[in-house]
Amino acid sequence: MTQTAQHEDILGQAAEWRRAGKGVALATVVTTWGSSPRPAGSQLAVDEAGNFVGSVSGGCIEGAVIKEAQDAIAGGRPRLLDFGVSNEQAWEVGLACGGKVRVFVERVE
Amino acid sequence: MKRAVLDELAAARAAGRPVALATNLRSGQQLLVYADGTGGDLCLDMDMVVAAGETLKTDRCDTLSTPAGEVFVQPFNPPPRLIVVGAVHISQPLAAMGQLAGYGVTIVDPRRAFAGGERFAGFDVTYEWPDEALTRLKPDARTAIVTLTHDPKLDDPALAVALRSPAFYIGSLGSKKTHAARRHRLGKLGFGENELARIHGPVGLAIGALSPAEIAVSILAEITQTHRNGAAS
Numbered sequence: 001m002t003q004t005a006q007h008e009d010i011l012g013q014a015a016e017w018r019r020a021g022k023g024v025a026l027a028t029v030v031t032t033w034g035s036s037p038r039p040a041g042s043q044l045a046v047d048e049a050g051n052f053v054g055s056v057s058g059g060c061i062e063g064a065v066i067k068e069a070q071d072a073i074a075g076g077r078p079r080l081l082d083f084g085v086s087n088e089q090a091w092e093v094g095l096a097c098g099g100k101v102r103v104f105v106e107r108v109e
Numbered sequence: 110m111k112r113a114v115l116d117e118l119a120a121a122r123a124a125g126r127p128v129a130l131a132t133n134l135r136s137g138q139q140l141l142v143y144a145d146g147t148g149g150d151l152c153l154d155m156d157m158v159v160a161a162g163e164t165l166k167t168d169r170c171d172t173l174s175t176p177a178g179e180v181f182v183q184p185f186n187p188p189p190r191l192i193v194v195g196a197v198h199i200s201q202p203l204a205a206m207g208q209l210a211g212y213g214v215t216i217v218d219p220r221r222a223f224a225g226g227e228r229f230a231g232f233d234v235t236y237e238w239p240d241e242a243l244t245r246l247k248p249d250a251r252t253a254i255v256t257l258t259h260d261p262k263l264d265d266p267a268l269a270v271a272l273r274s275p276a277f278y279i280g281s282l283g284s285k286k287t288h289a290a291r292r293h294r295l296g297k298l299g300f301g302e303n304e305l306a307r308i309h310g311p312v313g314l315a316i317g318a319l320s321p322a323e324i325a326v327s328i329l330a331e332i333t334q335t336h337r338n339g340a341a342s
Contacts, residue, residue, distance in 0.1 A: 011122075015115050026110060030134065031172065032179040040170040043184045076312050077139035106183060109111050 009049050010054040014045040014108055023048035024108040025069035029056050029101055030080075036099035057083075057104050068105050078106040121335055125187040129281050131161045135178035142182075153180065160259060187250040188213045189336070194239045194267040195225035195258035199282070200209075203255070204232050205326035210329060217242040217267070218258070233296065239267035243274070253278035253332045255312065259287075272304050278335045280312035280328060 010026075016022065017024045029036075037058035044054040045071035045087040056065055061083045068081055081103045114130075118141065121128040133151050140159040147153075153161065157173055157180065164171050164184040174179040191207040193200045196218035207214045215233045216222035224234050225249040235242045239256070247253055254271045255265040259282055271279045273297070283291060288310035295305055300301035314328030314334070 001289070011115065013299070015119055016113060018115070028132075028183065040181075078134075080134050104132065104134055106110050106132075108115055109151060 010043045010045045012102075013053045014096055016036060017045070017047045017051075018108050023073035025072045025105055026108060027056050027065045027069055027103050027105045029102050031102040033101075034099040036101050044069075046070065046073070057101065061101070065105065072105050072107045075080070076107070078104065080104055110137070110139060111150070114141065117141055117148060122185055122187070125147070127165045127186045129161050129164050129182050131157075131173075131180050131182045133175075133178055133180050151180070152177075155297070164339075171327060186251070189253070190215065190248070191245060191332070192217060192243065192247075192248065192252060192254045194218070194243075194254070194256040195260075195282075196220070196229060196234070196264065197257050197259075199321040199328075201228060202322040203257075203328055204229060206325050206329050208232075210333070212253070214230075215242075215246060219263070237264050240270050243267055243270035248274040248276040250275045250277055252276045255280045255328060255332075257278075257282045257312075259283060261291070261294060265291070266297075268295060268308065269298055269300075271288050272300055278306050278332050280309040280311065280331065282312050283310060285311060294303045324333050 013024055015022050025046050029038055029040050029042040030036055032040055044052055044056045044065060046052045046066050048070065050066055050070060052066055055062065065081065067081060072079060084100045100107055117130065118130060122209060127141055127144065129154060131140045131142055133149060138151035140151035142155055142158055147158060157175055160184045161187045164182045165186060168184055168186055171182045188211050191212035191214045193203060193214065194217045196216050204214045204216060215235065216224055216229050217235050217237065217239050219236050219238050221236055222291060224236060224290040248271060254276050256267050258264050263279060268281060280290060284304055309331055313324060314330045316327050319326040
C-alpha cells in the first residue's frame with residue numbers, strides 16, 4: 001500500500017499516533033459560507049507535539065486550530081470554532097478569501 | 110471521539126463498507142450509521158438516522174437539527190475507482206496521480222511483459238482480458254475507465270463493457286482518426302450515437318500535453334472535470 005485517499009491518511013495517522021500512546025485531536029470543517037478553501041468534511045489530525053496532517057483551510061487558520069487542538073488534548077471538551085474574514089490590523093486569525101468556516105475540534109480518547 | 114469509534118471507522122473503510130459518522134457538536138457524542146445498522150453512544154431518532162444514512166447516497170456532508178443540538182454527518186464512502194486498461198508508459202504516472210487524487214486504481218493488461226515486474230509495484234494489477242476484468246470489477250457510477258493500449262483487440266472489448274456500465278467517465282487514447290475508426294467498429298457492435306458520445310476521445314483535456322506524465326495530467330484533469338462538474342465538456 002502506498003498512498004491512499006486523503007481522509008484515510010488523516011484518520012489512519014490519528015489512529016497510529018494514538019496507538020503509539022500520543023495525545024491526538026481531530027479538527028473537522030463542519031460548515032462553510034461564501035468562498036472557502038476546503039469543503040465541509042475536510043479534516044486535520046494533530047498530535048500533542050503539534051505535528052499535523054491534513055487541512056481545514058489553505059493554511060490561513062491552521063495555526064489557531066492546532067493550538068485549540070492541543071488545548072483539547074490537554075483535557076478540554078470538544079469545541080466549535082468560528083473563523084471569519086481576516087483583519088490584519090486587528091491581528092485576527094481568519095480567511096483572506098472572504099469566506100467563513102466553522103471547525104469542530106475533538107480529542108481522540 | 111472514542112478510540113473505539115475511530116477503530117470501527119478504520120475497519121469499515123478497510124473493508125470497503127460505506128459508513129456515515131454523526132457527531133453532536135455540543136456533546137461530542139457520536140454514532141456510526143451503516144446501511145443496515147448503527148453503533149456508538151449518540152442517540153438519534155429514527156428519522157435522523159435515516160437522514161444521516163442519506164449522506165452516503167449524496168456523498169455530501171449534512172448538518173441535522175435535533176433537540177439535543179446540531180449533529181454533523183460525514184459520509185465515508187469507498188474511494189471512487191479508476192480502471193486503466195493497458196499497462197503502458199502513460200499508465201504509470203496516471204496510476205500514481207490517480208491514487209494521489211484519491212482513486213482506487215486497477216491496471217488491466219493481459220500482456221505480462223507490460224503489467225508485470227516492478228512497473229506497477231504497489232498497484233492492483235490484473236492479467237485478465239479487459240472484458241473479463243471489467244465484467245468482474247462491475248464499474249459503477251463512481252468509476253472512471255480509461256483505455257490506453259491503442260490496440261483494438263484490447264481496447265474495444267473493454268469499451269463494450271464500459272459502455273454497458275454506469276461508469277461516470279470513459280476515455281480512450283487515440284487520434285481523431287483512430288477515434289473515428291473506433292466509433293465505427295463499436296457502432297457495428299450495436300452501440301448508438303448517444304452511447305458512443307460517452308467516450309472521451311481523443312482522451313484528456315487539450316493542454317498540449319506531450320510527455321506521458323503530461324498526458325496523465327490531461328486525462329486526470331478531464332476525469333476531475335467530469336466528476337465534479339458533470340459531463341459538461
